[in-house]
Amino acid sequence: MTAQNSLHILPRKRTRFRGMVESILHHKNPEQSRILLQDIRLLISGKLVIQSQLFYLSRKFQTMDLQLGDQVEFDARIKPDRKGISSNSIRLNYPTK
Structure with missing residues (x-):
C-alpha cells in the first residue's frame, strides 16, 4: 500500500490521537x-498513524505538565506532509487538548 493510498483511508476530519x-x-x-x-x-x-512528529509546545501542552514517557491524547487533522516534519508522508495539523 502506498503512502498516498494510506492517506485516503484515514479520516479527513479532526480526529482523536494518542x-x-x-x-x-x-x-x-x-x-x-x-x-x-x-x-x-x-x-x-x-x-499506528505516524512514528514520530514535532509539534509546537502550545499553551495547552504546557498546562498539561507533561513529562518524558507520558501518554497524551489530542485532536488533530491529517494532512499530506510536504515539509518533512513527520516520520511519514502524512502529518498532523492543529493539535488541541
Missing part, C-alpha cells in the same frame, strides 16, 4: 519551543 512524549525542547523564545511525540495512534482503533 502519542507518547519523547522529548520537550524548551527555547529561550517560548514560541519556538517544541514537543516530540512518538508512536502516534488513532485513539479508537489503535492503528
